[in-house]
Amino acid sequence: MRTILSNLLAIYQRELRSYFASPLSYIMTAVFWLLGGFFLAVILLSPEGLIAQVAREDQAQQLGLASAPIDVAYEFLQYYVGLLGSLSMFILPILSMGLYAEERKQGTLELLATSPVMNWVVALGKLLAVVTFYGAMVLPLMLCEAIALDAASPPIGPTLLIVSHAGLMLLAASVLSLGMFLSSLTSSTVLSAIMTFGLVLFLWIVEALARSLPGAIGTGLAHLSMLKHFTDFTQGILDTSGIILFFSYIGLGLFLTAQSIETLRYQRN
Amino acid sequence: MLRRFLPKTGGGDVITSNNRDDAEQTPMIEVEHLHKVYGSTTAIRDVTFSVAPGEILGFLGPNGAGKTTTMRILTGYLPATEGTARVANFDVHRDSMAVRQRIGYLPESPPLYLEMTVASYLMFVARIKRVAAGDRSDRVTLAMQRCGLMEKRDVLIRKLSKGYRQRVGIAQAIVHDPPVIILDEPTSGLDPRQNNEVRHLIRGLAGDHTIILSTHILPEVSATCNRVAIINQGQIVATDSPEALMNRLSDNLSYEVELHGDRETGRQTLLGVPGVSVVEPLAQDQTVEGRQRWRVMTLAGQDPGAAIAAAVIHQGLELHELRRQRASLEAVFLNLTTEEPQIAEEAAAIAPASPEPEAQPPAPEP
Structure with missing residues (x-):
């Protein structure tokens, strides 16, 4: 048990360090922050933004036109975290593409596969590292949101913020885990990114697809939808089935990765 | 299993304490009837050999002969299609983790993380590798x-340059002080001086480590290995010490003779010795005035050295x-790996003890 933990930590640290040593990840982070900050500003402060809209509603109310009250903080958070989720769909395949493809290309997979480390430990270490890196990318934006929400009146608790971001992290971990599996199939990072993006796109739109399909197939497919459960999280709904779904995706990705490394490593080169 | 102390001499010839005595009886590496089939091509067939503790075995063969495949099976990286391989009495497939802990492996291209420093890597x-x-x-x-x-x-x-990267690869293979070290082309990409250093290093590791190394460079084998396994087209063609392999071809002996005296008499005298087949002149440029140099080819299986000396004096x-x-060894190699398949099998069938091999490998190309 101790050696497993020690191996896990070794893989995790090495992987995480490789993200901080790669120019690509800095560029990714910069773009992510830029877009994230831009959307934050647009949603809140633009002429069509939430604050302006609410101000107009207030005016309308003062003029005697009745309308439903708006929970601005709630609306903002749901909208913005959903947007971060969509943005991440483009970022995550790029984060996961090198996880194994790079090891294959550099030949280091041969080192890992001939070291006394179990395959799933390597996979888990790598997944934890890339999820950590993604978390580091999201954290500053979360702070910005917290600052914005701080101005809410009446004040809201941190629960909603935490639940919605937990959903975001679960979504990211699922995508990264499946992306890690696809990365383990090839030595080309570009191919692995494209495959992951295709898969993510499929899981994103599967709900719409399911609605058009009749009967049990449609209902079955609808359960695969990440978007549906992610939306639940952004609305502050902590649904067990969503948690189970995301953890199933994560587990599936880990399992398939370990299996593919076990059986597919002997490509001739 | 790791030693706490550092050798004070710097040479590093420290004997591991416990696993040396009991390992003395059983081979450290045992490979039996190994087959590996990739799709429709057979990479190795019926490879059998064993390596005693502390020995250095050289795997010699042209590119694509199956050296890397055999080594990858030994490290547990590849599963064999048939046959068994054991390292320190652990089956490489069933007890993979136990084997992995006991081997250091340098693959063909060193497995390096380029963004790390040497020490952190x-x-x-x-x-x-579970070093405490x-x-x-x-x-x-x-x-x-x-x-x-x-x-x-x-x-x-x-x-780092290619030579240094190769060294980091070797360091990676020995860092956990494994009893068995497997090196796939350890000197590829090194300049001659580095080559020497690496060979010296490998010889220094022998004794308390069992080493298998592969190469297609011949002088390397005679410089470093106790035993050579020649592999061609997936089959072990011969296993022996470098000296014994050379002796096997001693029926193709030749002599270089330097004489002083009449040229024609010298030639006739040498030709007249029983067992001599051909006498041809050698380049004369470095000989003293009046002396002549000859190359004397002998008939197969004969060694007329003493008779040549006697006849000349007479x-x-x-x-x-x-x-x-x-x-x-270069000639051995050429003989064993470039000839027709059926002759190769005959050569493999020669018992090492037999003084007069029946097979007549063709003479090496001049």
């Missing part, structure tokens, strides 16, 4: 000393040099 390898936390920095330092990497310890691997000629030319 070796620390990482030591960690995943307290020993790690000592082991890493020792491996770097042995491979001549101390002045590069904080350099990014990306910035004729009243001066004998200044008489040198027997052994078939070099």
Whole structure:
């Protein structure tokens, strides 16, 4: 048990360090922050933004036109975290593409596969590292949101913020885990990114697809939808089935990765 | 299983305490009837050999002969299609983790993380090879000393030359002090001086480590190995010591003779010796005035050295040099791996003890 933990930590640290040593990840982070900050500003402060809209509603109310009250903080958070989720769909395949493809290309997979480390430990270490890196990318934006929400009146608790971001992290971990599996199939990072993006796109739109399909197939497919459960999280709904779904995706990705490394490593080169 | 102490001599010839005595009886590496089939092509067929503890076995063969495949099976990286391989009495497939802990492996291209420094990379390898936390920095330092990497310890691997990267690869294979070291082409990409250093390093590791190395460079084998396994088209063609392999071809002996006296008499005298087939003149440019140099080819299986000397003296000629030319390992290699398949099998069938091999491998190309 101790050696497993020690191996896990070794893989995790090495992987995480490789993200901080790669120019690509800095560029990714910069773009992510830029877009994230831009959307934050647009949603809140633009002429069509939430604050302006609410101000107009207030005016309308003062003029005697009745309308439903708006929970601005709630609306903002749901909208913005959903947007971060969509943005991440483009970022995550790029984060996961090198996880194994790079090891294959550099030949280091041969080192890992001939070291006394179990395959799933390597996979888990790598997944934890890339999820950590993604978390580091999201954290500053979360702070910005917290600052914005701080101005809410009446004040809201941190629960909603935490639940919605937990959903975001679960979504990211699922995508990264499946992306890690696809990365383990090839030595080309570009191919692995494209495959992951295709898969993510499929899981994103599967709900719409399911609605058009009749009967049990449609209902079955609808359960695969990440978007549906992610939306639940952004609305502050902590649904067990969503948690189970995301953890199933994560587990599936880990399992398939370990299996593919076990059986597919002997490509001739 | 790791030693806490560093050798004070710097040479590193320390004997591991416990697993040496009991390992003396059983071979460290045992490979039996190994087959590996990739799709429709057979990479290796019926490979059988064993390596005693402390021995250095050289795998010699042209590219694509199956050296890398055999080594990958030994390290547990590839499963064999048929047959068994055992390292320190652990089956490489069933007890993979136990085997992995006992081997150091340098693949064909060194498995390096280019964005790490030499020291941090070796620390990482030591960690995943289960070196105890307290020993790690000592082991890493020792491996770097042995491979001549101390002045590069904080350099990014990306910035190292090919020769240094190869050394980091070797350091990676020995950092956890494994009883068995498997090196796939350890000297590829090195310049001659580095070559020598690496061979010296490998010889220094023998004794308390069992080593298998592969190469297609012949002088390397005779310089480093106790035993050679020649592999061609997936089959072991011969296994023996470098000396014995050379002796097997001693029926193709030749002599270099330097005489003083009449040229034609000299030639006739040499030709007249029983067992001599051909006499041809050698380049004369470096000989003293009046002396002549000849190459004397002998008939197969005969060694007329003494008769040559006697005949020359008997004729009243001066004998200044008489040198027997052994078939070099290079010639053995050419013979064994370039000839027709059926002759190769005959050559493999020769018992090492038989003084008169029946097979007549063709003479090496001049």
